[in-house]
Amino acid sequence: MTASEIRKQFLEFFQSKGHQVVPSAPIVLKNDPTLLFTNAGMNQFKDYFLGNKVPQYKRVTDTQKCLRVSGKHNDLEEVGIDTYHHTMFEMLGNWSFGDYFKKEAIAWSWELLTEVYKIPGDRLYVTIFEGDAAEKLDKDQEAFDYWKQHIDEKRILMGNKKDNFWEMGETGPCGPCSEIHVDCRTDAERAAVDGASLVNKDHPQVIEIWNNVFMQFNRMKDKSLQPLPAKHVDTGMGLERLVRVLQGKQSNYDTDLFQTLIKAAEKYCHKKYGQAEKTDIAFRVIADHIRAICFTIADGQLPSNTGAGYVVRRILRRAVRYYFSFLDVKEPLLHELVPVLAKQFEEVFPELFEQADFVKKVVYEEENSFLRTLESGIRRMEEVMANTTDKIIEGRTAFELYDTFGFPYDLTTLIATENGLKVDELGFEAALKEQKDRSRAATELDMGDWQVLQDAGSSFIGYEQLTSPAQVTKYRTIKAKGKEQYQVVLNHTPFYAESGGQVGDTGVLHFEGEDIYVTDTKKENDLIVHFVNKLPQAIEGELIAEVDAGKRKSTAMHHSATHLLHAALRQVLGTHVAQKGSLVHAEGLRFDFSHFAKVTDEELAQIEAIVNEKIRENIPVVITEMPKDEALKLGAMALFGEKYGDFVRVVVMDHNYSVELCGGTHVGHTGELGMFKFTGESAVAAGVRRVEAVTGEVAEHYINSQLQHVKDVKILLKNPKDLVKTVEQLVADKAKLEKELAVLEQQQLQQVAASLVNKAIPVNGVNFLGANIDVNSGDALKQVAFSLKPLLENYLVVLTATVGNKAQVAILIDEKVSESKQLEANKIIKEHISSLIKGGGGGQKTLATAGGQDSSQLDAVIEKVKSLL
Template identity: 45%
Template structure:
């Protein structure tokens, strides 16, 4: 029996739910608090802190269908996607997990029962691989499951040993493979598991036995509670159950290929001719899910990867003859196929389409510009007598304009050139290294592994800052640089860990608290508070007086006035979020925020600048809630209940099963761990101060509240007062006076323009006398006085009207730059004169460029000292054109 991909997903989840596993929703593709990870790329990502012991869940068994993206870097080379039957950027990973509950025996038995009893795969076609010396797994497969010894293969560390990193949890794996038949064997001398990587031997499930902890020396010690992490690609198992040769032929992806067939008018083939179809189908899934999860096209990080994926698909659309924005039209197909399993893509359908369409339109413009740049690069290489396009130039095309290497090679080949692939790859590797380095997360020199180890020793910090701004506590650790010390002296910068703290650690956009920690006469000034390893509050400060020692009893006191100012701004972001939705539409979603004592910054999804009316409407809506004095209440509840009640979950935030809900009357309800005012009236006043775009479909607002808003208003008033004094009018008369002055300026501009026109006429009469005759054509080349390019063109028009049969080039130096205009009469053009070529050569001599029509052209240069040389070069071009 053949199952649909959706049925396979549900059957997997149902099976494990029936066996005591909690079905956990897929986490966002944007990992929270994990700087080592660009995207969620495995089912275990959302349970990483559980496996490390940093987080407790109300269950010890879980199952998920996790959306994943692997694009670029060590996990997936984009160029392989679509070339093979299995490579994807977006895919779904089915998994079951045990957190110190069951281990190898149950994990293997569950997997075998699901594959053979539920999915009905033939037992005689299934093989198991184990780690070389994993006798326990070997015994289970042989004795419990009954797999013949010849179908249990031992492989080395590369294939069958998993680790979370250089240190930490690790353990052997057991993979389950299926023999898809002799007809799919490869040409290798020995086509066998572990010897080749062909489609005959298909790995369908990987069972990871997390049983050791590896330290810095490489020593592995048994974990007290071994755990299980498994992963089975939905697309891969579906291809087996539907008996098709490629993931792209399953009903999870094939409908998108069919849609592209209709768009392009071309038929899909399963060989290399179908490569563009597969790229587009894969990439539109990635784009849909990434944008839904809050990623927008950009020039850095996740936004850059999304942009590359989208532009790569557009490029292959061009290969199929689709020379218009089209990717956005495939999004409804993705929604139809996957919207039931992931309702968020259905909710964001319109928004996703808008973002993709805008980016496609921009890329079509960029691609046109890129072709121009590529042509210039090729011409320069040929002019230098070389036959190789430098790799770094090819990479610049790739990096800036989205040109894949094969497109650069096509352009080069058309011009009898080759591309320096080694140079291209070197530039690519340098960029990857920069990206990797940028993702390294450090706090004052100490990396994540350092804080994770400290957390494992000290445990979580108890936060009491919701209830009080002061607490009696004990110093658990003092860190100086990257070293744990037992004491620190006055003048030293330190990071302090307490067992309990009222200090809020930076999280959810809210900046960390400041204040003081005292122990007798010892005073530590805390300048920031960070959260490390999930739950460890790190107080960063300077010892101003005395000596601090581990174990000291201390008093931790938050700067109350600063905390209150931060709370006002944080509560205002909740009201702002709601007001934006009411004013602009439900598509508005928070995409990031920063909450400080003197301002707030709020990023949100929207496609155009706010109009003056929208700006005022948002401000008015927020301030109306302040006047309404809404009570601000917080409540701990389950994530499921909070969502059912309508609470808004924010982009980029990680939520456990228990969440904190912040409600402001009936106006706003959001999941939030930050600190807030007790009533909205305590915010005082809300004032927007700035708005702008920061990416495709992404806007940024800045605002101030409370005393910061009052200071802003006072500053604005002082500006108007100063202006009124300078204009010698009352403050309420400034607008009228400015309007009057602007009218005076307009009148003066017209007078100046008239005077310049008269001056130009006087210059024209003088210049005509300087012309010389070449082959019956009057040639005029001169430097003149002109305030701008418009005036220079006007002078050229006047000369052209009086010169008879003639050609002219004028130069003027404006703001230390050269303006050039060339013009030719119709009969001069018929004799071979071309103004565009004349001005182009003059501009080259003056250190610039430009061109235009045969009868009129303009250009610019950066070297005013070469004006006369440029005019001389222009005269020579004219003589050459006239054959003189």
């Protein structure tokens, strides 16, 4: 069976058991502060388990894109080394929300594996939770009794809390679980060693393929367990491992899920998989990582230096490092695999296929950039090795290569080893820990448990009204960057929670005799959370929730303008334009979109004119709710990476112009926007451009301020008839004067050099010249030193200067002197000068410079260099 057939059989099996097949949630999470990525199939159903939301279906099944590279579930460093760990993987799952429980879940697991997939029962083992005295949790006898109906008791093994009590994270839904393991060894191997002794022992051929989690508890902040409102089933079976078992392979990477990618990679690096361990690991890393990279980008997460974007960049750079180091590929490779992967998953996850060109461009630019980083890092590494005298590269130097140059630590150690050097690993780890501690302190968010006042949902009523009676249903304390805040949830609220690029509302909660100000509103899964700086004395009473109407109005105007802008961009630039991010607030809008070239001034003017024309037409903004499939048939634009329900909100501004799925707030007619004005255009990432704009009163203020700037410039220039021509002349005059000044400065420096020649004195057979001179920069000092080169023979020159109360030093050595005296300018700087002036520097063996904080030691610098002769 192919992987596609195996996936299909799973979904059809559970469909026959009354399950609704639902689509995968995006791999990038947006409304869960505890996670960056979907790391388990249950993430999208978390609110059902907690009782925050009522599920549309009691039973569902799906295949979910998952990513595990950070936090509790972190498999990154094992990927490629072994044959069964992955970053991105598919989690096949079946779910019960307060419906069936252990009996059915266990029976169906056995039926699917042994009767549908035909896995011999004598190759299967199951584990159940043995209990935990410290947690006061009993053995899962219920699961044991149900398993006895299907499998020999000898194959039912007890598992500890680590292996058989599943938790999504530090807090949240959890419960005992029952894992199913399969023994893939040969008959002879199985006869020699009992498979039961190898379960959960990281044996490469005795592997877990399915986990049935019985969700019963909610882990609280204080580590206590509270029963969930209802009992649920959450199962997860890794497709990659299942395919390996059913296709009779020794490795996940030998299956058709990965072989297509590996064979494509072989063509580009002219090496074969299966011939050497190091190259095999590199092939596995590439085949795994390209999946994680592509699906995260397709779901809207671009590589960047922070958060989820940094994780994507890190995965990509790990893949580049492996093909650079072990496959001897020095040109971008990963982007060539994007079309192969997109075609492979076209029917399962079509979002990648639809964006293949865009994703390929982003991956190429990231690869190319990192390859340049590797080249510059290698050059820096060569300098470090040249200046290493004790065969050990300092840990902080290795960390600088990693942190500043993006140069991987293991590549540093590899190159060092090849050159007979070692790296101070403890020093590197200490520097890395310091950085992580600083980063953690800056971003740490400490959230307390919810204090529940009433068991009620959280509904948004803010489309129709901005003021409403309400009650607090739950609240909690949070600490961020050392400051204490509070979050409250209302039974219903007019406050819009940050979503779809639109910022959250601010306003006031009017309690009896006390006003509490809402500083922000966000979504946490499906909860609408209000951020406040204090709690009222009487939190359980009725309140009036009032949104800041002025901010909401201006924000809505900018959101409607975003829709008009999106349509105009596609009209002028092409239908390849797709939204890649947005920010909508009261002061303006920011819109990121796929496009591979700078938007010209002419194109911007054309787009702006179209938007303003639509504003003047005063088009009604029609908002309706309808089934998602019906909306898509109408041509409504949906955002990649967004999770939509079966019913969606459609915003129409002329059926022939703009039709989009959108949950944001909008104006009634486009004429309310008044005017639209661009304020900026720039690049965000490879293949992504950004425009910024304003509308309404904000646009009016912007235009008035720009006109005032022009007026001020005219006054300064004494009201010229042609302002542009006058400014052009000023710029030309300035450039001419700067050029003339540079010539004069160069002549002056040459004169300074000529005046120094007679100060050279013989020292041990060398013409030594040491002088403290007056220049205005370190570059000027270096130029003077360089100018002395043709004026002297057999020389060693040290020039010093005080520039802005700081020390500057330049050392020039004749090549013959360098060889005969074994003196190198860069080593002199490092070993003798840096400590004197409390600074540092470097360069070549015949010319090097340094700068430092202490200019009082410049005479000592000259004497020190002289003493070396």
